[in-house]
Amino acid sequence: MIKLLSIEYMKLRHTRYFKVLSILWVVAFLAIPFATSGLLDYLDTTVGAISEEIPILPSQLPIFDFVDIWQNLAYVYKCITILLSFIIIISVTNDLDYSIARQNVIDGMSKSEYLRSKIYFILAVSLIATLALFILGLVAGYSLSPVTDWEYVVRNIEFVGAYFLQVFSFLMFCFVIALLVKRAGFAIALIIFWVYIIEPVSSSIVTYNLGSSLLGDMFPVESSWNFIRMPIEKYFLRPVQEFVSFQDLSIGIGYIGIYLLSSWLLITRRDL
Numbered sequence: 001m002i003k004l005l006s007i008e009y010m011k012l013r014h015t016r017y018f019k020v021l022s023i024l025w026v027v028a029f030l031a032i033p034f035a036t037s038g039l040l041d042y043l044d045t046t047v048g049a050i051s052e053e054i055p056i057l058p059s060q061l062p063i064f065d066f067v068d069i070w071q072n073l074a075y076v077y078k079c080i081t082i083l084l085s086f087i088i089i090i091s092v093t094n095d096l097d098y099s100i101a102r103q104n105v106i107d108g109m110s111k112s113e114y115l116r117s118k119i120y121f122i123l124a125v126s127l128i129a130t131l132a133l134f135i136l137g138l139v140a141g142y143s144l145s146p147v148t149d150w151e152y153v154v155r156n157i158e159f160v161g162a163y164f165l166q167v168f169s170f171l172m173f174c175f176v177i178a179l180l181v182k183r184a185g186f187a188i189a190l191i192i193f194w195v196y197i198i199e200p201v202s203s204s205i206v207t208y209n210l211g212s213s214l215l216g217d218m219f220p221v222e223s224s225w226n227f228i229r230m231p232i233e234k235y236f237l238r239p240v241q242e243f244v245s246f247q248d249l250s251i252g253i254g255y256i257g258i259y260l261l262s263s264w265l266l267i268t269r270r271d272l
Contacts, residue, residue: 004117005124017090025083029132032076033140064144066152071231073137074163078228081167084125085174089187092178115267122171130164162227162244169224169252172259179266195221223251
């Protein structure tokens with residue numbers, strides 16, 4: 001595993017896109033909690049209380065309380081997973097477009113080893129992102145949360161694991177798309193179009209026009225996003241799902257299995 005990961009890293013470490021996208025992701029990751037805190041303070045002075053029904057200042061919302069912080073951060077951070085997906089897409093399409101994958105096979109790497117190297121890399125990226133979420137959550141929580149007892153720190157911490165599954169699932173989805181399309185620009189455009197237009201519209205039609213929320217949750221990207229449901233509405237006294245449901249996990253993990261099988265078939269059953 002370490003050998004295959006080192007091969008992937010050697011191929012990426014000097015590439016401009018890897019450095020630029022990694023820096024963008026790190027900057028966004030670090031900036032989000034502090035920018036949010038600054039925005040809430042600004043809203044205190046410009047807007048005041050949220051509403052007559054909710055007579056509290058924006059900065060008084062328990063966004064960074066340990067009871068809420070894991071779901072809040074995981075939900076926001078899953079929105080920037082798209083930056084990590086670009087690294088996976090460009091890496092895979094470059095391997096195919098410039099015959100790097102074929103050269104790896106010629107040099108003695110089997111197709112299954114090549115597949116494992118990509119999956120291990122996606123797994124490593126997912127673990128790094130999850131570890132970063134956990135560390136930053138602790139830093140932000142201990143800095144901004146009024147309660148820091150351990151029982152509150154670990155409450156709802158399952159959202160950290162849900163974030164790992166979301167990142168891994170989405171990156172595997174992008175991996176399969178990259179294997180199918182084989183062109184970085186087209187694959188990235190397709191992913192953006194699918195994530196922000198095709199799937200939201202299709203899911204909304206199925207959910208609201210056909211009245212089937214279950215079928216609306218069965219779309220591939222939606223299945224990974226549903227690991228962490230939107231939490232912000234609870235601050236406006238609306239009901240939200242504050243746990244990771246078994247149904248969402250079952251659908252999402254099922255898709256991960258489909259991605260693993262699809263990538264294995266695409267790599268082992270055709271010419272690289």
